[in-house]
Amino acid sequence: MDHIPRLSEAVYVGLCRKVGTPSEVRIRRDVVDTKELMERPVRIMMGIQKMTSGSHREGFRLRTSDIDWMFWPPDHKVICDLSQISLYRIPQHTVILMEWEDLPPGFTRLKLLTDSYNDKVRSSCVNRNNELYVSSELFRTTYGQFCRNSNPAFQSSVPHGPSLSYSHGPQECDLVFCFASQHWPTLAAPWVERCRLQGWPSDDVLLDIMQSGSHVVPINSNPDRGNEWRISFSQAEQKLVYSMNHSQFLCYALLKIFLKEVINFRIKDPILCSYFMKTILFWVIREDASLTWTPDNLLSNFWQCFKLLIYWVMRGECPNFFIPQNNMFRVKVTGAAQNALFNQLYDLYCKGIPCLLLSPTLRSYLMQAILNRTLTVRTDGDSIIPSHRLDMQVFYEIYKLTPSIKSMEDFATYMMNIENLVRTRQSPCQLVCIQRMTSEVLCHTAWYMVKYTDTHNKSITCISDKICHMLKIASQIGYVSDILYLAMYYYRTCRYEQSLRCLQRAHERMSVPYVMYFNNVNVEMYRRAMTGVSLSDKMRKAVVSDIVLDSDFTYIDELLLEQTVSYRNVVPLLHIPPLVMLHMLSVLNHHRLRHTLESHQALQNLQTLLLYDVGVHVPVHLRDISYQILGICQHVCGDYVGALNSYQYSLEQDPYHKIQQASVYRIQTLAQT
Numbered sequence: 001m002d003h004i005p006r007l008s009e010a011v012y013v014g015l016c017r018k019v020g021t022p023s024e025v026r027i028r029r030d031v032v033d034t035k036e037l038m039e040r041p042v043r044i045m046m047g048i049q050k051m052t053s054g055s056h057r058e059g060f061r062l063r064t065s066d067i068d069w070m071f072w073p074p075d076h077k078v079i080c081d082l083s084q085i086s087l088y089r090i091p092q093h094t095v096i097l098m099e100w101e102d103l104p105p106g107f108t109r110l111k112l113l114t115d116s117y118n119d120k121v122r123s124s125c126v127n128r129n130n131e132l133y134v135s136s137e138l139f140r141t142t143y144g145q146f147c148r149n150s151n152p153a154f155q156s157s158v159p160h161g162p163s164l165s166y167s168h169g170p171q172e173c174d175l176v177f178c179f180a181s182q183h184w185p186t187l188a189a190p191w192v193e194r195c196r197l198q199g200w201p202s203d204d205v206l207l208d209i210m211q212s213g214s215h216v217v218p219i220n221s222n223p224d225r226g227n228e229w230r231i232s233f234s235q236a237e238q239k240l241v242y243s244m245n246h247s248q249f250l251c252y253a254l255l256k257i258f259l260k261e262v263i264n265f266r267i268k269d270p271i272l273c274s275y276f277m278k279t280i281l282f283w284v285i286r287e288d289a290s291l292t293w294t295p296d297n298l299l300s301n302f303w304q305c306f307k308l309l310i311y312w313v314m315r316g317e318c319p320n321f322f323i324p325q326n327n328m329f330r331v332k333v334t335g336a337a338q339n340a341l342f343n344q345l346y347d348l349y350c351k352g353i354p355c356l357l358l359s360p361t362l363r364s365y366l367m368q369a370i371l372n373r374t375l376t377v378r379t380d381g382d383s384i385i386p387s388h389r390l391d392m393q394v395f396y397e398i399y400k401l402t403p404s405i406k407s408m409e410d411f412a413t414y415m416m417n418i419e420n421l422v423r424t425r426q427s428p429c430q431l432v433c434i435q436r437m438t439s440e441v442l443c444h445t446a447w448y449m450v451k452y453t454d455t456h457n458k459s460i461t462c463i464s465d466k467i468c469h470m471l472k473i474a475s476q477i478g479y480v481s482d483i484l485y486l487a488m489y490y491y492r493t494c495r496y497e498q499s500l501r502c503l504q505r506a507h508e509r510m511s512v513p514y515v516m517y518f519n520n521v522n523v524e525m526y527r528r529a530m531t532g533v534s535l536s537d538k539m540r541k542a543v544v545s546d547i548v549l550d551s552d553f554t555y556i557d558e559l560l561l562e563q564t565v566s567y568r569n570v571v572p573l574l575h576i577p578p579l580v581m582l583h584m585l586s587v588l589n590h591h592r593l594r595h596t597l598e599s600h601q602a603l604q605n606l607q608t609l610l611l612y613d614v615g616v617h618v619p620v621h622l623r624d625i626s627y628q629i630l631g632i633c634q635h636v637c638g639d640y641v642g643a644l645n646s647y648q649y650s651l652e653q654d655p656y657h658k659i660q661q662a663s664v665y666r667i668q669t670l671a672q673t
Contacts, residue, residue, distance in 0.1 A: 014365030
């Protein structure tokens, strides 16, 4: 077994490259945590609270990592004991009492103690022995219908256990509507004492978990148990995963990969899920103090977890980590399915550690170490990932930050919260996250103001200075390419010369040799220019990103048709490569100024970009909107044959934005001219 440490280190390094190094995982968590801190006051004001949970929140970015969201009304307070009702203000708060008599461990009923002014909650109540209880079945159905009606993105969602599942591009997402409790459940009180005795997690983490409370979520669709709810410890689990060292986190990843690629690979209807793997790891970490969690022990620790899984399947028992009396195998792992699963796991056990070679992912990590016995592996973070990759990770994560501005009150709340966060001590990653969110809030608010003036038939120029000021500040603290939003606004308000000056500055700044566009960067030039530069300045000086057009706003009339069609097809955002947008605005501005030569030169530049680019400046998945834009520009300039061809090319691309109807309409319009 002396070769196991070397194989473990090889797997550790391979998983670091696939799953993330400690620094990458910390970046992902910092961004998600900071985003939630900034959004929380706005969502409370909107009457809904939100929390990201599951693998994505824990720091995974695997293709199979779903994004899970939990939503709950913040003014509904769930208590575990009647004495806790005195902690809340009535009627501002609706108080709900947990009852768990005559129910399986881990499940509860919810009795309404005070009136609810939430129509969806009121319509979910049923009378039981002259008392009002919230029905989990009615609650799930009511909120599911509300969700589908309120947002086209959710219209195709389907019930999946307690959640609504839908796809956002390649990403699978789950929404759970639930209630939150600020109190640690009485049923889980013994868990706290067991943790203190065993020493994991630490006292600080344990206190944080207890103060965070829990949630109650609807159970799976079951008419006989329509009034029952399940106690969810998602928030506690996330804090436990955060408290793991990186070897423990990668053991979790190893268990997930092994489950997907080996255990469940040949099963038509798998009965094990990754939640069981996480539960196993929690138990092993806490109960077996003899284990050392280092890179060279990764495989031996994985084997301990695997043996516990076999033992649980044999007994048909999987004790919930927080409430062990809750056997999570009680329904799923029974009878013939249980026997078949045990036989499969035992066969893998008989193969020993080599059974990992059945996983395509793990086999690639192991084979090099097996074939080259003299191979030595460095497991320190700097040897696994270069510094510029960490910068890419930061900017990729914060790229996904999108505030929701529905009113000027939202803007004021965001800015007040951002100011409060800046005053507290933050990591460099959190600070650049706040900086990026500030830029996004300013930009979204500016376009909201444009929409407001349009709606009320006021002259845009009456508040134009405020809008320009916001967009200028956003471009100064955000990405290099953010100045294109200001250029769009100038074009929209017929200030074509000013728009062209913005485009000239954008072109100069985007043409520097060290500029970074997602994974595309000249590494050597970037290192030379950005060594010793803060993350904040790197973002302002070296990062360009897609221009994102939100369906809530109209940016330029020429793209209104594409925005409308994509929104109807449940794609609320248009992502446009920055160089494509730059050339489009250049064509349109020169055309409006009757600069024929300049507009045709800009058109030629756009056509050349699309013809010769190999995914560096125009990603393959954005070619549908890019060719559509080329067609629009050709149409404007009078090249009808070229426009027809470009719209046809757009139809032949990957339909990322689902704008085919727009292409067909424009082709039909050309045919009539």
